[in-house]
Amino acid sequence: MIQSQPAAAPALADKMKIENLDIFYGTFQAMKRANLSVPDRHVMALIGPSGCGKSTFLRALNRMHDLTPGARVEGKVTLDGVDIYAPSIDPVTVRHRIGMVFQRPNPFPKSIFENVVYGAKIHGEKNPKRLAEIAEKSLRAAALWDEVKDRLSRSALDLSGGQQQRLCIARVLAVEPEVILMDEPASALDPIATSKIEDLIGELKRDYTVIIVTHSMQQAARISDFTSFFLLGELIEVGTTSDIFTRPRDKRTEDYITGRYG
Amino acid sequence: MAQAVIAQPAVARLRGSNARSRRIVDRIATAALWGASSLVVLLLLLFIGFEFYRGASSISWQFLTGSPTAGTAGGGIGPLIFNSFYVLILTLAFTVPISVCAGMYLQEYSAGGRFKAIVQFSAESLATVPSIVMGLFGLLVFVSALHWHFTALGGALTLTLLNLPAMMRVTQEALAGVPGTYREASMACGATKWQTVLKVILPSAIGPLTTGVVLVSGRIFGETAALIYTAGASVSYGRSAYDVNPFHTAETLAVGLYQVHREALVPDVDRIANGSALVLLVMVLVFNVVARVVGRALTLRFTGKAR
Numbered sequence: 394m395i396q397s398q399p400a401a402a403p404a405l406a407d408k409m410k411i412e413n414l415d416i417f418y419g420t421f422q423a424m425k426r427a428n429l430s431v432p433d434r435h436v437m438a439l440i441g442p443s444g445c446g447k448s449t450f451l452r453a454l455n456r457m458h459d460l461t462p463g464a465r466v467e468g469k470v471t472l473d474g475v476d477i478y479a480p481s482i483d484p485v486t487v488r489h490r491i492g493m494v495f496q497r498p499n500p501f502p503k504s505i506f507e508n509v510v511y512g513a514k515i516h517g518e519k520n521p522k523r524l525a526e527i528a529e530k531s532l533r534a535a536a537l538w539d540e541v542k543d544r545l546s547r548s549a550l551d552l553s554g555g556q557q558q559r560l561c562i563a564r565v566l567a568v569e570p571e572v573i574l575m576d577e578p579a580s581a582l583d584p585i586a587t588s589k590i591e592d593l594i595g596e597l598k599r600d601y602t603v604i605i606v607t608h609s610m611q612q613a614a615r616i617s618d619f620t621s622f623f624l625l626g627e628l629i630e631v632g633t634t635s636d637i638f639t640r641p642r643d644k645r646t647e648d649y650i651t652g653r654y655g
Numbered sequence: 656m657a658q659a660v661i662a663q664p665a666v667a668r669l670r671g672s673n674a675r676s677r678r679i680v681d682r683i684a685t686a687a688l689w690g691a692s693s694l695v696v697l698l699l700l701l702f703i704g705f706e707f708y709r710g711a712s713s714i715s716w717q718f719l720t721g722s723p724t725a726g727t728a729g730g731g732i733g734p735l736i737f738n739s740f741y742v743l744i745l746t747l748a749f750t751v752p753i754s755v756c757a758g759m760y761l762q763e764y765s766a767g768g769r770f771k772a773i774v775q776f777s778a779e780s781l782a783t784v785p786s787i788v789m790g791l792f793g794l795l796v797f798v799s800a801l802h803w804h805f806t807a808l809g810g811a812l813t814l815t816l817l818n819l820p821a822m823m824r825v826t827q828e829a830l831a832g833v834p835g836t837y838r839e840a841s842m843a844c845g846a847t848k849w850q851t852v853l854k855v856i857l858p859s860a861i862g863p864l865t866t867g868v869v870l871v872s873g874r875i876f877g878e879t880a881a882l883i884y885t886a887g888a889s890v891s892y893g894r895s896a897y898d899v900n901p902f903h904t905a906e907t908l909a910v911g912l913y914q915v916h917r918e919a920l921v922p923d924v925d926r927i928a929n930g931s932a933l934v935l936l937v938m939v940l941v942f943n944v945v946a947r948v949v950g951r952a953l954t955l956r957f958t959g960k961a962r
């Protein structure tokens with residue numbers, strides 16, 4: 394049981410707190426009793442072998458499971474102390490505050506500009522000057538501005554995969570969320586595009602709390618402050634990234650990071 | 656074990672001596688299938704050629720724009736062409752909003768419960784009603800019960816009933832073709848369901864949706880049986896030929912073609928019939944071509960990629 398206790402230093406304020414989280418697909422339980430605290434403005438990496446429930450866990454944090462027929466979430470997920478699954482909470486506002494970047498870049502079939510300002514427009518911004526400012530700010534923050542500033546009206550689908558993924562990050566930033574969830578954002582990208590995304594995540598944690606699923610332990614080691622290890626639908630261990638990688642407390646974590654699970 | 660012993664030589668035989676004959680059968684099958692496919696193209700070309708051969712000499716400006724005559728030769732089909740488009744537009748004005756909304760509900764909103772099953776079943780049942788039966792229904796409701804008599808509106812409403820299921824299917828399929836990742840991305844930006852549908856899903860589906868609408872339009876344009884008893888079979892005498900009043904009789908080109916052989920009192924029946932058939936055929940072919948071209952152009956315009 395001690396392994397499930399968050400190892401975050403007590404001085405850090407928790408942005409999100411997950412308590413006794415159970416997730417079901419129909420009758421299949423894909424996540425069992427997960428507990429996790431995510432400190433504000435840090436990067437939390439979720440690692441574990443394929444199929445262990447990392448995406449399942451992540452999608453519970455901004456209520457994306459609401460869109461999956463048959464998926465059921467039990468337990469408590471709080472953002473700044475407020476339960477996002479409380480009946481009085483509108484999932485749309487939850488997703489406004491907790492943005493998400495997906496494994497495969499998924500820009501809309503619209504222009505680059507329309508992609509970036511999509512969220513701002515959705516939330517009522519109409520002023521063209523303001524929209525242009527938001528687009529530039531978000532694209533700069535996503536380290537994409539210099540590459541696309543001359544072709545904002547071109548289709549986003551003409552961009553390379555890495556550029557598309559940074560565009561998707563810009564699109565999330567434009568909504569001004571507080572937490573950004575990323576599900577293997579670099580797994581479809583080449584090494585150069587990947588390192589750009591990694592640098593970007595390092596920048597983002599100054600303003601945002603980032604929770605990122607990754608298949609690569611090197612990546613987790615490079616970019617995250619904290620790491621949690623999942624196995625077979627359970628959160629096995631969480632701690633500072635250096636602790637997890639140098640002196641894991643659980644035998645199963647050790648086996649995984651030393652490569653004994655593939 | 657005994658079975659395996661028996662099976663062994665059989666397998667060996669199949670592999671060995673049959674290989675050649677199987678290859679030949681395979682070739683013959685491929686050729687036969689190719690032949691059947693080519694036959695479709697050939698029949699279409701023959702048919703179009705035949706219609707041109709018979710009807711081309713009838714076509715003139717006077718024929719395309721002039722009004723039908725009673726008793727004398729030299730009548731045209733102008734008002735019939737006009738009525739065909741008029742009834743089509745009226746029909747689309749009812750069909751498209753209703754079926755797009757219904758199809759959108761089924762595809763995007765209903766989680767597949769009982770209501771969805773009922774709507775689907777109703778649509779499929781409606782789709783199996785023969786058009787002549789729908790025409791008689793229109794006769795009972797619009798012509799008799801409502802005392803409208805033969806009207807463009809009654810015809811359009813009957814055609815709406817007839818084509819709702821197809822348009823609904825078209826909508827559902829167009830929406831189903833939109834990748835789920837667009838929905839997720841939009842929702843993850845804090846958009847509501849309605850905003851997602853309006854701003855992302857519909858624009859992404861606009862190409863196939865338009866293609867579907869134009870294809871259904873072609874069918875509406877050529878529909879005859881449902882209109883004979885509802886929109887009427889005469890360009891009503893005593894009013895201007897190009898008439899936009901929805902409560903007036905509106906004989907369409909297809910109905911006119913049916914009618915001219917039955918009871919026309921003009922000496923040049925064959926000329927009018929052949930010419931009308933050719934015009935109708937060309938119109939419907941144009942609808943098919945336009946459907947593809949416009950669908951592709953819109954897809955390119957709204958999604959920036961060719962499908």
Ligand SMILES: Nc1ncnc2c1ncn2[C@@H]1O[C@H](COP(=O)(O)OP(=O)(O)OP(=O)(O)O)[C@@H](O)[C@H]1O
Pocket residue numbers: 418421423441442443444445446447448449450461608
């Ligand atoms: N929509 C779904 N319906 C039913 N079962 C699902 C669904 N999505 C995931 N699962 C199951 O839940 C378990 C966890 O899946 P999940 O996608 O969360 O794993 P993951 O850790 O993200 O794996 P990967 O690293 O391969 O992405 C798996 O057994 C998977 O088959």
Ligand SMILES: [Mg+2]
Pocket residue numbers: 447448449576
């Ligand atoms: Mg996953």
